[in-house]
Amino acid sequence: MAAExxxxxxxxxxxxxxxxxxxxxxxVVFSGKTKVSxxxxxxxxxxxSALGYTGPDPMAASLRRGxxxxxxxxxxxxxxxxxxDPVTIPMMDGLADGVASLGAGILLLRDDPTEDGASALxxxxxxxxxxIGCSTRTRSSLDVLRSRGxxxxxxxxxxGEGVPRISxxxxxxxxxxxxHVQRLGHTDVVAVTLATDSxxxxxxxxxxRLARATVDVTVDRLGGVHDVYPDAPAIxxxxxxxxxxxxxxxxxxxxxxxxxxxxxxxSDLLAVGVIRAAEExxxxxxxxxxxxxxxxxxxxxxxxxxxxxxxxxxxxxxxAAGEQVARMLRGERAASLHFTCRxxxxxxxGAPPD
Amino acid sequence: MAAExxxxxxxxxxxxxxxxxxxxxxxVVFSGKTKVSxxxxxxxxxxxSALGYTGPDPMAASLRRGxxxxxxxxxxxxxxxxxxDPVTIPMMDGLADGVASLGAGILLLRDDPTEDGASALxxxxxxxxxxIGCSTRTRSSLDVLRSRGxxxxxxxxxxGEGVPRISxxxxxxxxxxxxHVQRLGHTDVVAVTLATDSxxxxxxxxxxRLARATVDVTVDRLGGVHDVYPDAPAIxxxxxxxxxxxxxxxxxxxxxxxxxxxxxxxSDLLAVGVIRAAEExxxxxxxxxxxxxxxxxxxxxxxxxxxxxxxxxxxxxxxAAGEQVARMLRGERAASLHFTCRxxxxxxxGAPPD
DNA sequence: CGAGTGTATCGAATCGATTCGATGCCCGGA
DNA sequence: TCCGGGCATCGAATCGATTCGATACACTCG
Numbered sequence: 001m002a003a004e005x006x007x008x009x010x011x012x013x014x015x016x017x018x019x020x021x022x023x024x025x026x027x028v029v030f031s032g033k034t035k036v037s038x039x040x041x042x043x044x045x046x047x048x049s050a051l052g053y054t055g056p057d058p059m060a061a062s063l064r065r066g067x068x069x070x071x072x073x074x075x076x077x078x079x080x081x082x083x084x085d086p087v088t089i090p091m092m093d094g095l096a097d098g099v100a101s102l103g104a105g106i107l108l109l110r111d112d113p114t115e116d117g118a119s120a121l122x123x124x125x126x127x128x129x130x131x132i133g134c135s136t137r138t139r140s141s142l143d144v145l146r147s148r149g150x151x152x153x154x155x156x157x158x159x160g161e162g163v164p165r166i167s168x169x170x171x172x173x174x175x176x177x178x179x180h181v182q183r184l185g186h187t188d189v190v191a192v193t194l195a196t197d198s199x200x201x202x203x204x205x206x207x208x209r210l211a212r213a214t215v216d217v218t219v220d221r222l223g224g225v226h227d228v229y230p231d232a233p234a235i236x237x238x239x240x241x242x243x244x245x246x247x248x249x250x251x252x253x254x255x256x257x258x259x260x261x262x263x264x265x266x267s268d269l270l271a272v273g274v275i276r277a278a279e280e281x282x283x284x285x286x287x288x289x290x291x292x293x294x295x296x297x298x299x300x301x302x303x304x305x306x307x308x309x310x311x312x313x314x315x316x317x318x319x320a321a322g323e324q325v326a327r328m329l330r331g332e333r334a335a336s337l338h339f340t341c342r343x344x345x346x347x348x349x350g351a352p353p354d
Numbered sequence: 355m356a357a358e359x360x361x362x363x364x365x366x367x368x369x370x371x372x373x374x375x376x377x378x379x380x381x382v383v384f385s386g387k388t389k390v391s392x393x394x395x396x397x398x399x400x401x402x403s404a405l406g407y408t409g410p411d412p413m414a415a416s417l418r419r420g421x422x423x424x425x426x427x428x429x430x431x432x433x434x435x436x437x438x439d440p441v442t443i444p445m446m447d448g449l450a451d452g453v454a455s456l457g458a459g460i461l462l463l464r465d466d467p468t469e470d471g472a473s474a475l476x477x478x479x480x481x482x483x484x485x486i487g488c489s490t491r492t493r494s495s496l497d498v499l500r501s502r503g504x505x506x507x508x509x510x511x512x513x514g515e516g517v518p519r520i521s522x523x524x525x526x527x528x529x530x531x532x533x534h535v536q537r538l539g540h541t542d543v544v545a546v547t548l549a550t551d552s553x554x555x556x557x558x559x560x561x562x563r564l565a566r567a568t569v570d571v572t573v574d575r576l577g578g579v580h581d582v583y584p585d586a587p588a589i590x591x592x593x594x595x596x597x598x599x600x601x602x603x604x605x606x607x608x609x610x611x612x613x614x615x616x617x618x619x620x621s622d623l624l625a626v627g628v629i630r631a632a633e634e635x636x637x638x639x640x641x642x643x644x645x646x647x648x649x650x651x652x653x654x655x656x657x658x659x660x661x662x663x664x665x666x667x668x669x670x671x672x673x674a675a676g677e678q679v680a681r682m683l684r685g686e687r688a689a690s691l692h693f694t695c696r697x698x699x700x701x702x703x704g705a706p707p708d
Numbered sequence: 709c710g711a712g713t714g715t716a717t718c719g720a721a722t723c724g725a726t727t728c729g730a731t732g733c734c735c736g737g738a
Numbered sequence: 739t740c741c742g743g744g745c746a747t748c749g750a751a752t753c754g755a756t757t758c759g760a761t762a763c764a765c766t767c768g
Contacts, residue, residue: 060754125412414724
């Protein structure tokens with residue numbers, strides 16, 4: 001095999017020369033911004049393929065236009081962790097749709113703990129960013145991005161003033177499902193919550209701890225429960241997963257004396273775990289214990305049950321975020337959008353045991 | 355609030371001027387490529403923060419250096435679909451690690467069906483690409499990327515010559531787990547496979563259909579089974595999911611007469627579905643039916659069972675892909691890497707019923 | 709025949725940084 | 739006092755394309 005001397009890739013200028021036209025003309029042949037006679041276009045295209053030119057260099061084009069066609073999605077920690085939440089994926093799909101009008105792709109950025117100041121956030125060629133979830137660090141990421149002058153949209157997070165956010169009626173939705181359980185006659189209700197802060201500690205949530213909680217979703221959903229059951233105790237899981245729900249469920253159901261008659265979980269995954277814990281204890285759902293979830297994602301693993309839950313419009317949230325980003329890039333004013341969950345009656349809640 | 359006249363963002367040149375140094379000096383203050391006296395550095399940094407300069411423009415830097423610091427991951431179809439396979443996420447995590455040395459991020463690119471020629475593949479400012487899975491279309495994506503002169507690595511796919519691939523010992527691994535079942539004494543074995551082609555048709559796999567199959571993973575894993583059980587029938591699922599496994603399981607177990615004593619599923623998700631189907635029929639696993647999976651991902655939903663399966667090193671595969679990409683970008687020669695699955699004995703396989 | 713209209717193509721400035729060979733300066737040694 | 743050697747800084751070319759006002763040409767209409 002002959003050692004090829006890397007022959008500098010052809011540039012637009014080479015193509016133009018080969019075709020006997022100016023660079024400007026060659027450029028528009030590829031971008032289509034202006035009319036070009038068929039004869040000229042063919043000549044340019046022919047020259048291009050003769051030289052193995054595959055189109056304008058994206059980096060050069062980006063520089064000139066001031067757009068890279070990339071939207072960053074900032075996730076915390078490991079990808080695995082972020083995708084553990086099943087709503088993330090549909091949301092990203094919606095987002096991909098939403099930014100499709102920009103011809104943009106989605107850049108996954110881990111909000112790195114490396115505090116060398118120069119995270120990827122500073123150096124990534126992106127047009128805008130979408131922050132998912134909220135945390136203390138998210139806040140500083142946001143500052144970095146804004147100081148770069150990039151449009152930012154926050155999904156389910158505490159954006160500062162002026163940052164459009166895509167939000168959910170967490171509190172109202174939680175209250176709605178709590179009222180559902182209340183109507184069924186339950187008085188002994190416990191909430192199983194998501195993490196309250198980045199320490200992700202398991203266990204009972206004291207008023208003290210609640211006051212220190214930093215995860216809005218958790219606080220809001222719990223607030224909704226408290227709107228209906230002001231004294232409902234709450235126990236926190238470390239993450240949103242079936243296993244964590246199982247752990248929380250075991251803790252709640254261990255003692256037959258103090259056992260609640262209904263559990264309001266802050267995610268479907270947690271709810272499934274609680275149901276599994278109930279099965280372990282020989283409790284029937286919903287006869288002996290009612291369990292409700294939150295999210296409305298497709299969950300496997302509860303047999304013929306349909307989980308009673310609040311369905312959140314995940315794809316729509318993502319799409320909305322994408323659309324707002326697109327607006328901002330067009331120079332229009334973006335708005336914060338508030339989405340509403342829909343109650344889905346399932347077979348996992350019923351009247352309390354007498 | 356005063357209407358601000360968007361004040362052109364400060365550039366390196368502005369900062370240099372303000373600090374009274376040359377652009378070159380200002381540049382190295384940010385890139386750190388050269389020694390700069392402390393006094394000068396401080397002056398430049400001060401000027402920068404005075405002007406609100408947050409660092410070199412990524413697009414301009416990309417153009418100049420010829421690197422964007424972005425690696426594309428090409429997925430087929432909807433994100434949802436790609437992430438349905440639970441091994442995808444750990445793999446991407448590994449990939450993120452693997453390319454971290456480049457300071458690179460991961461760009462999710464949907465291999466769009468839009469045949470306008472100018473897919474995002476052509477216009478995205480990426481340094482390299484990783485293709486996941488394989489399909490007819492993957493092949494054409496590959497051509498696009500290679501003609502752009504980008505390094506490409508393929509995971510689990512049919513790369514052309516000269517394209518490094520990250521592969522798995524699918525056939526051997528499938529044979530290994532088949533032998534495990536054989537040693538237990540089973541003679542009546544059926545395989546539940548992944549999709550055979552992009553049409554994703556459910557149902558029995560005839561020799562004819564097998565010959566037309568285009569998904570290598572499916573063909574290889576089935577080949578492994580046939581190495582041990584040359585006559586084992588196979589039934590294909592549409593996708594890798596618990597539900598699909600359930601459907602396939604129902605079809606297989608409906609008739610007590612023709613029911614197999616062991617099912618070899620090509621993914622853990624499918625296996626869980628088959629187990630659920632068995633439970634529906636009142637069959638005990640593994641006493642009445644042995645079920646084995648493939649992948650070794652964490653699956654919830656099978657109670658206290660531990661799935662007998664072949665564990666594939668997903669994170670390592672991703673990381674390896676990232677490392678090969680990094681090598682190619684450094685101008686080194688990249689190698690194809692072959693990974694091996696590890697047998698994990700679980701509680702879902704046992705001796706056949708007598 | 710000249711003015712007017714429209715269309716296809718061209719020129720040249722510009723996007724913002726990186727890089728490396730060249731330059732100037734300071735200091736020690738003879 | 740003169741020279742060589744470091745070290746910090748500077749100049750200028752360069753990366754590759756986009757864009758828009760200007761130009762040139764052909765043609766129609768009065």
